[in-house]
Every structure is written in structure tokens, then in C-alpha cells.
Amino acid sequence: MELQAAIEQRKSIRGFLDKPVPKEVLTQILTLSVRAPSTKNAQPWHFYVLAKEPLEQLKRANVERFRSPEGPPEEMAHVLVEPEKGTVYRDRQIDIGKRLFTIMGIGREDKAKRIEWVERGFRYFDAPAAIIIVGDKSRPIEGTYMDAGLVTQTVCLAALDFGLGTCIENQGITYSDAIRKIVQIPDDKRLLVAIAIGYPDWDFSGNQITSPREDMENVVTWCGL
Ligand SMILES: Cc1cc2nc3c(=O)[nH]c(=O)nc-3n(C[C@H](O)[C@H](O)[C@H](O)COP(=O)(O)O)c2cc1C
Structure with missing residues (x-):
């Protein structure tokens, strides 16, 4: 796939075929992805492929945790930050949610369908594979996050070349305690x-939407051009 087409066509996929992804394919994707740049070539990432x-x-454990009254572990506060009310970021969050719920036929008052949608997210949208990226707790979150972002997007773009779709998910690491237990992620790693x-x-309707973007000219200040 051409690079420009890949960048343009990448979108979050929230419905998958019941078809396994061969390990060789995931190996190729990750081999390409670790070419991503990182601060001082730190490569502060490790991938758990499930x-x-x-x-x-x-x-199952994620859904169970979601249904239990106990909230997410404190250590996950860094991914559970909600945009402040009255900001453009909040508006965009609401907008994408509305688009998804409209196309999925999930009504505002339909609590059961809303909960099912949230649980679907905790089931990695029923994907046949999931990748959990972790970094060392000893490194500051700010730099690590930048580097993790670069490798994450690289995984998503590389995946397209193998006919695969992806959804980056903070939701998927909400219950770090459950994940640590099942995947045996050591305590010195940050999810x-x-x-x-x-x-x-x-055919999954949620895959039909293309999320909007601010017009490029509104987010660029040209200097000397
Ligand atoms: C760090 C990060 C976390 C995300 N977490 C979630 C998530 O928990 N659930 C979800 O459905 N989408 C999640 N997304 C996907 C975004 O909602 C999506 O990228 C955005 O709406 C733009 O849509 P697009 O990816 O289709 O272009 C996440 C994206 C990023 C970059």
C-alpha cells in the first residue's frame, strides 16, 4: 500500500472478522514497527502480544472488573483523563461518540446497548489479537508517551499493509491489575x-465512520512560507 493512501485510510476499526492473525504476520508488523524513532534512540517499549x-x-477479566463496583487501579490515572467541559477537546469527544452511537443505532437512553458497547471495548472489540505496550516506570511518563505514540501509529500503519485494521485503546489497559495477573507484566513496567x-x-456499521479533522489551515502557522 502506498504511504499516502495508508495514512489517509487508517481509521479505528471496532469490528473484526473471526479470523486469526498469523504469528508470522504480527512478527513482520512488529519488526517494521520497532524502526519507529524514539528520544535518543531509547526505544522505551515492550510489546505483549495476545x-x-x-x-x-x-x-473476560476486563468485563468482570467493569461489572464489579471497584474502580480502576490508581496507577492508571494517566490514561483515564477526561477532557474538561467547555473545551474543544470535550466537544470533539462528544462528536465522535455521537457519530459512533448514531451509526450503531445506540440511543441516548438505551442503557443496555450503551453498556454492551462499553463491554465490547473491554473485549478489545472482539479482535482476534491485541497488543499491550508497556514502558519502564523508571522513565518519565512524558517522553515515554511520545515514543510510545510514534511506535503505536507505526504499528497501525504497518498493519494496513497486511490487510489488518487496528483500534488504539486506552480502555483496553484500564484494569491493569487484571492484565498484570493474566499476562504477568512486572511491577516495574507501566502500561x-x-x-x-x-x-x-x-459489514460492521461502526467501521463505516470516518472521524472528522480540523481543517489543516486552522492548525498551522506558516512562518517564512
Ligand atoms: C491514545 C489513544 C487512546 C484511544 N483510546 C480509545 C479507546 O479507549 N476506545 C476507542 O474506541 N477508541 C480509542 N482511541 C481511538 C480514537 O477515538 C480515534 O483515534 C479518534 O476518534 C480518531 O478516529 P480514527 O482513529 O478513526 O481516525 C484512542 C486513540 C488514541 C490515540
């Missing part, structure tokens, strides 16, 4: 993000 039983176990990955189900 499929089959461990992933199914984690999907940074999850990526649901699989073959897109193009």
Missing part, C-alpha cells in the same frame, strides 16, 4: 496503551 486463550481470558488488531469486518 491471542487465543490468554486474550479470551483477559477479555501505556493497547491496540486491538485483526481483519476488519466491513
